[in-house]
Amino acid sequence: VLSPLMSNPITEDIDVLVFLPRNNSYLFSYARVAPAILYAQQRLKADGGQYSGFRFNIQFENSDCVNDALFVLADRSCGRKPDLILGPVCEYEAAAVVRLASHWNIPVISAGALAAGFSNKNSEYSHLTRIAPSYMKMAETFTAMFAHFGWKSALLVYEDDKEERNCYFTLEGVYHLMADYHIKTYAFFQEDRLDTDDILQNIHDAEAVIMCMGADKIREIMLAAHRRLLTNGNYLFFNVELFNASSYGNGSWKRGDKYDNEARQAYASLNTVTLLRTIKPEFEKFSMEIKKSIEKAGLHDCKDCANVNIFVEGFHDAMLLYAIALHKAMKNGNNKKNGTQITKQMWNITFEGIAGQVSTDANGDRNGDFSLMAMTDVAAGTYEVVANYFGVNETFQLLPAFNMDHFTLRGRRKTPTEIS
Amino acid sequence: VLSPLMSNPITEDIDVLVFLPRNNSYLFSYARVAPAILYAQQRLKADGGQYSGFRFNIQFENSDCVNDALFVLADRSCGRKPDLILGPVCEYEAAAVVRLASHWNIPVISAGALAAGFSNKNSEYSHLTRIAPSYMKMAETFTAMFAHFGWKSALLVYEDDKEERNCYFTLEGVYHLMADYHIKTYAFFQEDRLDTDDILQNIHDAEAVIMCMGADKIREIMLAAHRRLLTNGNYLFFNVELFNASSYGNGSWKRGDKYDNEARQAYASLNTVTLLRTIKPEFEKFSMEIKKSIEKAGLHDCKDCANVNIFVEGFHDAMLLYAIALHKAMKNGNNKKNGTQITKQMWNITFEGIAGQVSTDANGDRNGDFSLMAMTDVAAGTYEVVANYFGVNETFQLLPAFNMDHFTLRGRRKTPTEIS
Numbered sequence: 001v002l003s004p005l006m007s008n009p010i011t012e013d014i015d016v017l018v019f020l021p022r023n024n025s026y027l028f029s030y031a032r033v034a035p036a037i038l039y040a041q042q043r044l045k046a047d048g049g050q051y052s053g054f055r056f057n058i059q060f061e062n063s064d065c066v067n068d069a070l071f072v073l074a075d076r077s078c079g080r081k082p083d084l085i086l087g088p089v090c091e092y093e094a095a096a097v098v099r100l101a102s103h104w105n106i107p108v109i110s111a112g113a114l115a116a117g118f119s120n121k122n123s124e125y126s127h128l129t130r131i132a133p134s135y136m137k138m139a140e141t142f143t144a145m146f147a148h149f150g151w152k153s154a155l156l157v158y159e160d161d162k163e164e165r166n167c168y169f170t171l172e173g174v175y176h177l178m179a180d181y182h183i184k185t186y187a188f189f190q191e192d193r194l195d196t197d198d199i200l201q202n203i204h205d206a207e208a209v210i211m212c213m214g215a216d217k218i219r220e221i222m223l224a225a226h227r228r229l230l231t232n233g234n235y236l237f238f239n240v241e242l243f244n245a246s247s248y249g250n251g252s253w254k255r256g257d258k259y260d261n262e263a264r265q266a267y268a269s270l271n272t273v274t275l276l277r278t279i280k281p282e283f284e285k286f287s288m289e290i291k292k293s294i295e296k297a298g299l300h301d302c303k304d305c306a307n308v309n310i311f312v313e314g315f316h317d318a319m320l321l322y323a324i325a326l327h328k329a330m331k332n333g334n335n336k337k338n339g340t341q342i343t344k345q346m347w348n349i350t351f352e353g354i355a356g357q358v359s360t361d362a363n364g365d366r367n368g369d370f371s372l373m374a375m376t377d378v379a380a381g382t383y384e385v386v387a388n389y390f391g392v393n394e395t396f397q398l399l400p401a402f403n404m405d406h407f408t409l410r411g412r413r414k415t416p417t418e419i420s
Numbered sequence: 421v422l423s424p425l426m427s428n429p430i431t432e433d434i435d436v437l438v439f440l441p442r443n444n445s446y447l448f449s450y451a452r453v454a455p456a457i458l459y460a461q462q463r464l465k466a467d468g469g470q471y472s473g474f475r476f477n478i479q480f481e482n483s484d485c486v487n488d489a490l491f492v493l494a495d496r497s498c499g500r501k502p503d504l505i506l507g508p509v510c511e512y513e514a515a516a517v518v519r520l521a522s523h524w525n526i527p528v529i530s531a532g533a534l535a536a537g538f539s540n541k542n543s544e545y546s547h548l549t550r551i552a553p554s555y556m557k558m559a560e561t562f563t564a565m566f567a568h569f570g571w572k573s574a575l576l577v578y579e580d581d582k583e584e585r586n587c588y589f590t591l592e593g594v595y596h597l598m599a600d601y602h603i604k605t606y607a608f609f610q611e612d613r614l615d616t617d618d619i620l621q622n623i624h625d626a627e628a629v630i631m632c633m634g635a636d637k638i639r640e641i642m643l644a645a646h647r648r649l650l651t652n653g654n655y656l657f658f659n660v661e662l663f664n665a666s667s668y669g670n671g672s673w674k675r676g677d678k679y680d681n682e683a684r685q686a687y688a689s690l691n692t693v694t695l696l697r698t699i700k701p702e703f704e705k706f707s708m709e710i711k712k713s714i715e716k717a718g719l720h721d722c723k724d725c726a727n728v729n730i731f732v733e734g735f736h737d738a739m740l741l742y743a744i745a746l747h748k749a750m751k752n753g754n755n756k757k758n759g760t761q762i763t764k765q766m767w768n769i770t771f772e773g774i775a776g777q778v779s780t781d782a783n784g785d786r787n788g789d790f791s792l793m794a795m796t797d798v799a800a801g802t803y804e805v806v807a808n809y810f811g812v813n814e815t816f817q818l819l820p821a822f823n824m825d826h827f828t829l830r831g832r833r834k835t836p837t838e839i840s
Contacts (some may be wrong), residue, residue: 067544070516071523078498096490096516103491124487 009053019063019087028311035293040319051323065090102127105339111314115169133368135173141389144396153182155206159213167212196224208236215249226266233410241274264381276369278356317353367391429473439483439507448731455713460739471743485510522547525759531734535589552734553788555593561809564816573602575626579633587632616644635669646686653830661694684801696789698776737773787811
């Protein structure tokens with residue numbers, strides 16, 4: 001995509017307003033994501049290609065995941081409006097900003113705003129492009145799996161907080177997409193004591209349990225399920241690892257406590273749905289650079305910081321996507337202020353992102369590729385990817401490590417509908 | 421409050437931005453409410469009192485109950501910001517406007533924004549004063565009643581829509597305030613078929629059923645309950661008549677169909693909580709004026725239009741409240757741009773509104789007075805007010821028409837806690 005050397009690249013100054021939290025507790029904090037955006041900026045400028053004439057003037061503003069981003073945007077409405085907005089990630093804050101930006105004809109690209117509500121681009125979210133796979137895209141992995149294996153029912157268990165609500169929105173996506181299945185939900189609040197008995201009492205008429213919560217709570221539930229003999233193949237357990245960030249559980253059962261052995265056995269029944277990871281040399285270099293930037297910034301307090309998560313990757317690719325779209329729009333006779341036209345150019349295209357191919361659908365949402373991981377060696381307690389789901393063509397692909405027996409429900413009376 | 425003749429009234433020009441829907445399907449549409457605001461403006465000017473020096477420059481803008489109000493406000497941020505905002509009523513639209521107005525130090529008075537979330541005035545809703553009793557205030561009537569009669573459990577049944585969500589927010593208020601009681605909820609969507617069997621299956625371990633929904637659906641449920649012999653005194657049924665608007669049910673069982681007789685008997689068990697109505701000569705005059713304005717505007721399509729509902733009354737009183745507060749603030753050396761100071765002056769005061777005394781609490785929310793209506797003549801099927809709840813001093817007052825027998829649960833085993 002970044003084709004080399006054109007004699008006269010189109011030149012333009014582009015004001016970019018970026019909303020990222022200064023607070024490092026977020027996976028998408030300024031300290032983590034800004035280096036990726038600057039990396040993309042340098043790359044676009046340095047390679048001398050057709051986008052090297054774009055001069056990005058990037059202004060970073062704080063996002064507090066409440067109202068800061070809206071206030072900054074509204075306060076600036078007097079002066080020059082930005083040409084492009086990146087972020088915010090948090091759903092509620094993003095909703096307000098995207099509405100106002102759409103009203104003002106400013107394109108917004110976010111690696112967040114992943115909730116189902118943002119899918120409706122007909123009115124208030126018209127100028128939003130989502131550069132990370134939304135929760136609905138992730139949910140496709142489950143519908144593809146359920147269709148493939150013939151499962152019909154699930155219990156969705158999630159931990160809700162009163163702020164970001166990632167797990168609420170994640171399983172909301174699953175709930176919406178699985179309207180034709182028999183779905184029950186169970187929510188608990190982060191600050192409440194985890195009542196595993198109460199949760200497991202709700203399991204009986206479900207074939208699958210789909211969980212979204214912190215990694216330690218997943219372990220608690222799996223241990224409780226194991227003690228109640230629910231991990232003997234009568235039920236399927238899934239958890240969702242969000243954002244390539246291990247905090248939501250990545251299949252790791254080890255804690256160095258006395259329950260490790262029991263947990264390993266319990267996790268033999270737990271399967272993890274995660275973003276598909278690709279490795280290419282360019283990505284390795286990018287990862288190294290990001291790691292260096294974070295070290296230079298002295299960010300030692302943050303767990304998991306060296307990891308390039310989907311936000312870091314996404315906001316990098318957002319810069320590329322915008323450059324491609326603006327270039328096309330300008331060649332078609334538009335200018336940087338034609339937000340609607342530029343937005344349309346970002347939709348329904350495929351380009352080479354920093355970690356692999358990125359494609360957006362006709363609705364301006366990134367197609368998602370996900371992996372299904374399962375324990376393949378119970379003695380060692382190790383996981384492997386056993387299947388992949390490719391969003392762009394909606395295919396569910398089994399890999400050599402896949403074992404049908406592992407995904408077959410045992411000891412179940414077949415229902416009349418299943419027999420007929 | 422509008423004390424006569426002072427030699428030198430304080431003068432000031434005040435820009436008021438009013439958000440009301442042009443769409444007449446709303447109880448708080450422009451056509452209904454604007455005459456009340458203009459009436460208050462005239463009254464303040466004409467009486468030659470201490471507020472007659474205030475010249476209100478009132479600009480009406482459309483509220484679409486989505487984003488219009490936010491967009492208008494943000495677009496205007498370049499030019500002169502208004503000194504006062506009235507409305508919006510709709511919760512989601514109001515949330516965005518109040519946030520931005522609070523950020524810009526502009527007082528907002530609304531007869532809406534009644535949901536529990538707006539009670540937190542510490543941050544984003546700091547400049548909001550609510551001139552109609554919020555849903556939490558209405559809920560106090562229930563806690564007062566439950567405390568008085570010793571009831572312990574309730575089933576909350578409500579009809580949700582995907583727009584205004586009045587009934588959702590109403591029973592959310594009840595749910596929040598009754599956290600110490602045993603409460604279950606049952607929701608159904610407006611567009612769904614009403615499944616009275618399913619609703620009534622949830623009734624058994626509740627003493628009271630509290631309903632919020634359209635008047636016809638209340639009748640359907642009451643008829644179904646009657647046929648299942650649930651109206652024999654084993655359960656208490658309540659409905660909430662919102663906004664002094666009969667669309668949510670005001671105890672009227674008559675439809676002129678073959679079920680009228682049965683409905684009358686069923687409604688003998690239904691009690692209605694409604695805003696307390698006061699009659700004073702001034703209010704009669706106001707009502708006549710509003711009625712005339714609405715007739716002049718040729719508003720014949722709107723049901724129930726001649727009725728002065730709480731929105732009409734509230735926005736009238738909002739003008740008075742602001743005049744009182746601005747006057748005090750200016751006497752204290754502030755000016756109209758000191759939004760925080762003016763807002764504080766509107767809180768924790770009592771004044772004479774168009775329909776009776778209005779008092780706001782220390783949190784800037786209007787105290788509510790509510791009436792409990794019950795059928796007192798089953799043969800005739802007529803209702804009377806049997807008790808009142810006064811928010812300002814939290815008292816529950818029984819009236820002569822009150823009949824204890826009507827509010828005594830029959831055929832119930834007493835639980836150990838009740839005996840002890």
